[in-house]
Amino acid sequence: MVQRVLRTGADGSAPRFKPTPLGLFGVTVAAMFVTLLLIQSVLGTFRTGGSEDAPGDSDPGLSTAAAPPEGTSRIMIAGDSLAQGSSGDFTWRYRLWRHLNGRSELDVDFVGPYDFLLDPVTGDQGATSYADADFDTDHAGRWGATAAELAEDIGAQVAEHDPHYLLFMAGVNDFARGRSVEDALTAVRDAVTAARVAKGGVRVVLGEVTPVWGSGSDEELNTRIARFNAALPDLAAEMSGDRSPIVVARTAADFAPAQDTWDGTHPGSLGEVKIAAAFADALADDLRLGEPFPRPLPDVRTGPRSAPEVGAEQADGGVRLSWDRVPGATRYEVLQQRLRPDGDDQVRLPVEVAVSGAGERPSVVVDSLLAGATYEFVVQPFKGDEGGMRSDPVEVVYDDDPPPAPERVRVGSGGGRLSWAEVPSATHYEVWRRPLRCRLPEPSPTTGGGGTAASPSPDAGADAGEPSGESSSPTCEPRDGKGPGEGEGWSSAAVINDGTNWSIAGGSGGWELAVRAHRDFVSGGYSDPVSGGAP
DSSP: OOOOOOOOOOOOOOOOOOOOHHHHHHHHHHHHHHHHHHHHHHHOOOOSSOOTTSOOOSSTTSOGGGSOOSSOEEEEEEESHHHHOBTTOOOHHHHHHHIIIIISOOOEEEEOSBOOEEOTTTOOEEEOOOSOOOSOOOBEEOTTOOHHHHHHHHHHHHHHHOOSEEEEEOOHHHHHTTOOHHHHHHHHHHHHHHHHHHOTTOEEEEEOOOOOOSSSOHHHHHHHHHHHHHHHHHHHHHHOOSSSOEEEEOTTTTOOHHHHBSSSSSBOHHHHHHHHHHHHHHHHHHHOOSOOOOSSOOOOOOSOSSOOOEEEEEETTEEEEEEOOOTTOOEEEEEEEEEETTOOOOEEEEEEEEOOOTTOOOEEEEOSOOTTOEEEEEEEEEETTEEOOOOOOEEEEOOOOOOOOOOSOEEOTTSOEEEOOOOTTOSEEEEEEEEOEEEOOOOOOOSSSSSOOOOOOTTOOGGGTOOOHHHHSOEEEOSSSOOTTTSSSOEEEEEESSSSEEEOOOOSSOEEEEEEEEETTEEEEEOOOEEEOOO
């Protein structure tokens, strides 16, 4: 079972001074006053409600000043790990880019200070292994960041990259660190204000926080998330202005974290599409940029998009499979099928291969295999719960070296039991036999008369000159000194799974006997034949 961890990043911040309610009110009013003075002096007045003073336009809810720019539209996507993404992701930024540049045929430039991902295995920043890097990868997302932390940097980032549109989605890490809904809303307000100080005409799309699953505190977190999302439209309406409209993307609508994320928090392919669609709809419906995302949403494949290339080699106790790391894969599963002899169905082995380091080559030793059998193995990478592209099958004949022939094969006194020394690598033994070649003795010549001796009559008595019982017994001996596989007439008599002896069945004149060792499906050598079992 995979433990799902809500990734929030380390907080580590020192406790802050908390003013009294009266002092807090004074600080807030003073800060707002200074901010408004600065904005008005540098950028001109923007309104915080309504658009009655806006120039005429076909859309009464959007001023001409806030209409889409001519030429290239610069978009900055800011947020936490959901905006940044991790190795092996397409990211929802990719899905939005493909929609805006493809279906909407816009000239769009994604801007921001970063262009990389996080490696979810090592936790290192700087990964560039997108599932498809053929898009504008610039962004302002930061793994583990709270809305409050993002608000501290957003002003400088907007000033440097000068976006027409700011897509801002954050808050889950605030809640994971125990902060209140009001704290998160205040942080979003601060982020919007800072962005406007840097660029008074920036259009802002606020994304809802998507629900989580498997965090260990889902009910508490999702309650805060729902309250936060419910308050976003009022915050947007309160702060929205003619030059700088603020709208909300319904990113949490129909978002099912158990299916739409790879770890309960971070979107997989399905979640990426839903988030991108919500932002595309908000841009199109509310800000007239591009077209709404097409419905129904496309059915996309999930999990890592690179298939591992698997190598196999014999190892102590089994077969060692190894492969290069697949970008974004947090674990791997192995599928096995015996092809021959007696082929069986493909099964998923109860083994999960985790990867703990960047330099490690994932590997696993598959045991409990049958010697001499041909197996097929397939490795499937997973990112969290999402399975990706399987490897090509690799075929292996396991441990086909034959066991040695049994030694010290002998027939016990009385001729009724065959035994032999144990072969350490054997799993079972096979007893082979063939009848000894027997013949009656030549009749003895008579003592008189000159001709050949006559055979005794079957009805003749003992005084009629019949040879003694000992002299009339058949003479039995091995045929040709050749064992099974070389001589004729040999047949398998028994398979011994436990033990190293066998009770010899009676025969008319006894048997030639040999023992063969087997290791599962691998047949070993035959012992030298011995004789026994004569009545």
